[in-house]
Amino acid sequence: MKVLLIGSGGREHALAWKIAQSPKLTKLYAAPGNPGIAEEATIVALDTEDHAAVADFCRSEAIDFVVVGPEGPLVAGLADVLRSAGIAVFGPSAAAAQLEGSKGFTKDLCARYDIPTGAYGRFTDADNAKAYVRAQGAPIVIKADGLAAGKGVTVAMSLDEALAAVDDCFSGAFGAAGAEVVVEAYLDGEEASFFCLSDGKTALALASAQDHKRVGDGDTGPNTGGMGAYSPAPVMTAEVIERTMKEIIEPTMRGMAESGHPFSGVFFAGLMITAKGPELIEYNVRFGDPECQVLMMRMKSDLLPLLYAAATGTLDGMSAEWRDETALTVVMASKGYPGSYAKNTPIDALPTASDTTKVFHAGTAMKDGALVATGGRVLNITATGTSVSAAKDRAYAAVSAVSWDNGFYRNDIGWRAVAREKA
Numbered sequence: 443m444k445v446l447l448i449g450s451g452g453r454e455h456a457l458a459w460k461i462a463q464s465p466k467l468t469k470l471y472a473a474p475g476n477p478g479i480a481e482e483a484t485i486v487a488l489d490t491e492d493h494a495a496v497a498d499f500c501r502s503e504a505i506d507f508v509v510v511g512p513e514g515p516l517v518a519g520l521a522d523v524l525r526s527a528g529i530a531v532f533g534p535s536a537a538a539a540q541l542e543g544s545k546g547f548t549k550d551l552c553a554r555y556d557i558p559t560g561a562y563g564r565f566t567d568a569d570n571a572k573a574y575v576r577a578q579g580a581p582i583v584i585k586a587d588g589l590a591a592g593k594g595v596t597v598a599m600s601l602d603e604a605l606a607a608v609d610d611c612f613s614g615a616f617g618a619a620g621a622e623v624v625v626e627a628y629l630d631g632e633e634a635s636f637f638c639l640s641d642g643k644t645a646l647a648l649a650s651a652q653d654h655k656r657v658g659d660g661d662t663g664p665n666t667g668g669m670g671a672y673s674p675a676p677v678m679t680a681e682v683i684e685r686t687m688k689e690i691i692e693p694t695m696r697g698m699a700e701s702g703h704p705f706s707g708v709f710f711a712g713l714m715i716t717a718k719g720p721e722l723i724e725y726n727v728r729f730g731d732p733e734c735q736v737l738m739m740r741m742k743s744d745l746l747p748l749l750y751a752a753a754t755g756t757l758d759g760m761s762a763e764w765r766d767e768t769a770l771t772v773v774m775a776s777k778g779y780p781g782s783y784a785k786n787t788p789i790d791a792l793p794t795a796s797d798t799t800k801v802f803h804a805g806t807a808m809k810d811g812a813l814v815a816t817g818g819r820v821l822n823i824t825a826t827g828t829s830v831s832a833a834k835d836r837a838y839a840a841v842s843a844v845s846w847d848n849g850f851y852r853n854d855i856g857w858r859a860v861a862r863e864k865a
C-alpha cells in the first residue's frame with residue numbers, strides 16, 4: 443500500500459514511525475513532514491491547504507491511502523476532496539469534523555442523544571450570555587464556539603472572570619471562532635483522553651491517556667497544546683471504558699450517521715470522570731498530540747490496516763492489541779512557549795533510540811546540515827516501562843541526554859499516577 447501522511451508534528455512522527463513498521467506498506471510519503479518524519483518517509487513539497495494539489499499528487503503517484511494527522515485540513519474539507527477523487531482517506535468529512543470545529547454542534551448532539559455532558563447555553567450576543575452566566579453562577583466555563591488553537595476556553599472560578607471571558611470572546615479575542623459562545627456547567631473530577639476508531643457504523647476502542655495542558659510544574663501557568671502524556675490513564679478502568687463506549691461514543695456515532703454525516707476516523711473524547719461517571723468535555727476528530735506518541739509506543743497491532751478499515755467501513759471484527767506497559771512522553775519546548783520564543787536555536791545532541799526510548803520530532807528543521815528548533819513544542823522524549831514511575835524515570839534519563847540550551851520541559855509528567863503508585 444502506498445500511503446501519504448499529512449502533518450508535521452510529534453503526532454505525525456509517531457504515526458509515520460508506526461506505519462513504517464507495517465508489512466502492508468510499500469511506500470510512505472509525508473507532507474509537510476519534519477526531520478524526524480523524514481527518517482521514516484519521503485517528504486514531498488505539497489501545499490496541504492491546496493486540496494486539489496494534494497489530490498493531483500495522489501493520482502500521479504498512485505497513492506492508495508491518505509492519513510490526515512491534524513484537524514485543520516479536516517475541518518477545511520481535505521478528506522471530502524480526496525474521497526470524491528476516489529482516494530481512501532483516514533479522517534472525517536468537513537461536516538463530521540464539526541464535532542471538533544463547533545462546540546455548539548457537539549453540545550446539541552449530546553442533548554439530542556442524551557450523552558452525559560455539562561448543561562449549557564449557546565449565545566451570539568454578550569447580554570444574553572451574561573444573563574445566563576449570572577443565573578447559573580460560578581464556577582462556570584466559557585468557550586468560543588470555533589477552533590481557537592486550544593485557547594478559547596476559560597474555566598472561570600468567579601463571576602467577574604466569567605463575565606470578562608464573555609466580553610473577550612465577543613470583542614474578537616478569538617476572531618471568528620468567538621462569534622458564538624458556549625457557556626457550560628463546570629465539571630468536577632479527573633480528566634482523561636479516550637481514543638476510539640470509527641468507520642461510521644462500528645466503533646473500536648483504542649486506549650486512554652492523560653495529558654498535561656498547563657505549561658508549569660504542578661499544573662500551573664497558561665494552557666499549552668500539551669506538555670506531556672502517559673497511557674493508559676489509571677482512571678479509565680474497564681468499567682469506565684465500557685460506560686464511555688455505551689453512553690458517549692456509540693450514541694455519538696449513531697447520531698452522526700442519523701444526521702447524514704457518518705463519522706469515519708478517530709474519536710478523541712476529552713472526558714471528565716465525575717462522581718456520576720464519565721462526562722464529555724469535548725471531541726477532537728484526530729489523534730491527540732502528544733497523546734498519539736504514547737499510544738503508538740504501546741500499540742502491538744499493525745496500525746495501517748486498522749486506519750484503513752476505519753476509512754473504508756470494514757472495522758467490524760477487527761481488534762487492537764496493546765503492550766501491557768505504560769508509555770510516557772515529556773515534551774521539550776522552546777523557552778517562552780506558549781508565548782513568543784526564539785527560532786532556529788541549535789539542538790546539539792539527542793539521546794539514542796532503543797526498544798524502550800524514542801524521540802519524536804515536532805517543531806524541528808535542518809538548517810545548513812544541523813538540527814534546529816523552529817516551533818513551540820519541539821521534541822517528545824518517549825519511553826515505556828512496567829509502571830508509570832519506571833516509564834517516567836526512563837523518559838527523564840533520556841531528556842537529560844538532550845543538549846539544547848533554549849529548551850525547557852515540565853519535571854512532573856505523570857505525577858498523578860506516580861502518586862497513586864506510591865500510595
Ligand code: AMP
Pocket residue numbers: 560583592593595597626627628629630633655712723724
Ligand atoms: P478544551 O479546549 O475544551 O479541551 O478545554 C480546555 C480545558 O478546560 C479542558 O482540558 C479542561 O481542563 C477544562 N474544561 C473544559 N470544559 C470544562 C468543564 N465543563 N468543566 C471543567 N473543566 C473544563
Ligand code: GLY
Pocket residue numbers: 653667668726729730731732733
Ligand atoms: N494534547 C491535546 C490535543 O491534542 O488536543
